[in-house]
Amino acid sequence: MEAADEERPLLNHRRLPPQPQDECSRYTSDGTVDIYRQPALKRSTGNWRACVFILGAEFSECLCFFAVSKNLVTYLTTVLHESNVDAARNVSTWVGTCFITPVLGAFLADSFWGRYSTIAIFLSVYIFGMLIMTSSTALPWLLPRSSDESSGVHRAAVYLGLYLVALGTGGIKPCATALGADQFDVAVPAERVAKGSFFNWYYFSINIGSLLSATLLVWVQDNIGWTVGLAIPTVLIGFGLAVFVAGGKIYRYKPLGVGGSPLTRVSQVVVAAARNRRLELPDDISALHEHGGAEHTSQFRFFDKAAIVMPSPEKKGPWRLCTVSQVEELKMLLRMSPVWASTLVFFAVTAQMSSTMIELGMAMDNRVGTFVVPPASLSTFDIVSVLVWVPIYDAVLVPLARRVTGQDGGFTQLQRIGVGLALSAAAMAYAASVETRRLSATSMSIMWLAPCYFVLGAAEVFTSIGMLEFFYDQPPESMKSLGVALAQLAVAGGNYLNSALLGAVVSATGWIPDNLDEGHLNYFFWFMAALSVLNLLQFVYCSSRYKR
Template identity: 85%
Template sequence: MVMEAADEERPLLNHLCRPPQPQEECSRYTGDGTVDINAQPALKQSTGNWRACFFILGAEFSECVCFFAVSKNLITYLTTVLHESNVGAARNVSTWVGSCFLTPVIGAFLADSYWGRYLTILVFLSVYTFGMLIMASSTALPLLLPRSSDEGSGFHRAAVYLGLYLVALGTGGIKPCSAALGADQFDGADPTERLAKASFFNWYYFSINIGSLLSATLLVWVQDNIGWTLGLAIPTVLIGFGLAIFVAGRKIYRYKPLGAGSSPLTRVSQVLVAAARNCRLELPDDTSALHEHGRAEQHTSQFRFFDKAAIVLPSPEKKGPWRLCTVSQVEELKMLLRMSPVWASMPVFFAVTAQMSSTMIEQGMALDNRVGAFVVPPASLSTFDIVSVLVCVPLYDAVLVPLSRRITGEDRGFTQLQRIGAGLALSTAAMAYAALVEARRLASATSMSIMWQAPCYFVLGAAEVFASIGMLEFFYDQSPGSMKSLGAALAQLAIAGGSYLNSALLGAVASATGWIPDDLDQGHLNYFYWFMAALSALNLLQFVYCSTRHKR
């Protein structure tokens, strides 16, 4: 306690140690500007690192169990309980999943601008818990309302979708902030902790898939064989525990102080407006003449048009923030623009992985789901996707990274873009395989085993290890320092884009063709899969072209 009191009295002239302070004194504190819960410089030995990540990963694990307990089997609930059509249910699932990955933009904005990551997670996790309570309670409504009542049926449907979209809102503050808060626990100025940060994203994704595994096996089985009320009550209780665990770790977290001044999105908007207003001005030959406060920001020559936002105007001119911006602000916008071609490649990838919660489950319903003495729920086939992730993450971290590091010289083994590209290629192969399985099912005189789907799920799991984790690391690493939550939100926004794209493609296919009828034996789902494989191949070519031109 005496040491803690002494630490609190330490003057906060600067978080980074300055000469002539001894090196031992400097090494006691983080060098990246993080503070503890009392807004004092964070001590390395008592805050952050993996000890803090266990609390964050615990909360993320409980959120993932809830999310996948709903999403893995939602299409079954919509078709069997709410009696929606195959295409209608598939579109509604994709739209809801898209919303779950669209709301992180809201959470990231609040975290980077006003609340910070910890408070944002706390508020949205509470909303999430309330949404799960409504979802679990809504499952009992059919027992309380008359079965033949249209009004009762409508009330039940409204309650289900209210709970669903409260969950979608709640997840918006968790998904972008938990990954960023976890990465904040590692000192970016310490070489050892910097390598541990790269490993954190692998294990962050690993914990997500542990939660997914429990949902796809235990909870899906409970929902199909015991009842939806218990199947949703279990994750509701778990998310309550997750909230308590997250709050319990607050004293050992490292916190990134919010930047002074306006919000990150406001600063980016100011650059766009100022550059447009100064579009007729000539850029100076000497870039040091551009406006900057304090320490000069490293200037880049790409996207030079936006440098016009930092042209110092003649003194009679008004120099408000919407007319004159700093080079730092301009470089923030440039960093986001450099990431945009990579981001544009990701929605197609996530439209492919969205098949695991939509058309592949419907395909599984048309296959023989008896495996020996067991009856396998179609939604549980996603277990192979999860097992693939759980196997590939340790192999990637322990085997592939050290081997590739010797060849490439990269600290990470593969560059982030190489990792994403490998995932895009695997997803293309998975769709081609799914098309071949469906073609064989339609041509077969006898029913095919549902286990024919297992390799497709496994390959898609490997694709996620490469593309999804690579994307998370890329957007966190390449985002401006004041926009790390927004960088994580961009990754979630790509997933939302993929879900909405899948919903739009399903709607277009349903209206223009007869490929996906309610009776799949009368359709050609294989044609849809071939279409997705071709779209993925074109997307891969576009990504390769953009990645070769990308500049850090």
């Protein structure tokens, strides 16, 4: 398949002859096409009429994802009877996988399938995984209860469903945002403004889905049953797929990129540089392949060897000879890598909200008056905090900071990330203090954990959104999607780091037993707070040396 081939939607149609010049104003000017691969009509395709379908599908996916992730640690400990440590590690590993698979989804969308087809295919995989998980809830009643083999079948079915869901979400997370943005022609002022609003509504739909999952669906799972609690989101995501496909005829589709996947281009530089490692770099940089005045930097000079032109008669392919521009794309990623690494500890901290902090909530008094608070519903405070802090940040903090810094955005992207890292360290110190007090008290209300969730929500507004801005803004236009994928990959790395830390700490110290009253979970929280402070210092050092 040629790199310049257009994105192929589900329907095909013969290509009509070019439109007359006087009718060009009827069509979009950004090269988008309709489902029949004809120039997209402004009046009948794209814009908000198409985004309603995309946002509907994204809302159902987020509702389904958070319905599983918010209460997964409870399911693993109470239904599959896993230990607290194993459940916390398995949750972190699964969530991490959910944020690794978007790299695969982005690659397939950019290189072969296009965003529309990728979303439709992966949504189908997602639904299949949810059907397996929902059906697995009936296995304890269908299989002999005392049989180790039956419990093994039940566990295998649950994890098969979980990792099919992780695979399915990988095709949705990187593509839904981009497909929604494709619906607006930036050459039209009104559509350019609407494109900015789309991101706000996209973020809003994610948080509303998370809020409903953390409250209504978690309550259904804890009080009515897991079958109903998983069947509801399964039905909703099936409806989301139907809604998404129904909008196919009014979407606008972008052609696949001429340069192919940016992940492929970067990989070609690494392979070509390794093959040419014994060659000497020329003194004249302009002698490198297709230099053409492209900006060249002296950092990471080893990778310049990928652009060395050899006077050899053998055929030179893209995996042996790359352009200077390709080399500089890889160097750009390497320059951003210290910032990316700093976010791993941050996401290891936020992973506590779906693992150890829920387990701590299960050991506390969850009665508030006559109402019983499910521990997984504590994440509601994180969501509410995000919804509160986003407008506060835009309307209050940015104008105040602008007067001090002179920056249009008030804070630089790196400053914004740093504030969130500091808040995450404070949240872990608070959680450690709460657990220390609980261990010395006869009973302690679960609501003492609410401030920790609220502070971590504020930290997400600074670090998570700042990171997305940074990794979208810094790369060149050809690598925007890869930058966003790297930001999502940091979430995966943080969850895997949390899983590794839990395993190492438990094997070395035994701080987190099944009965938390007999352990020292507070020591683990203090450890995470200290690690966060060290990470913040490393980030300050690296960010002060970073150059765009």
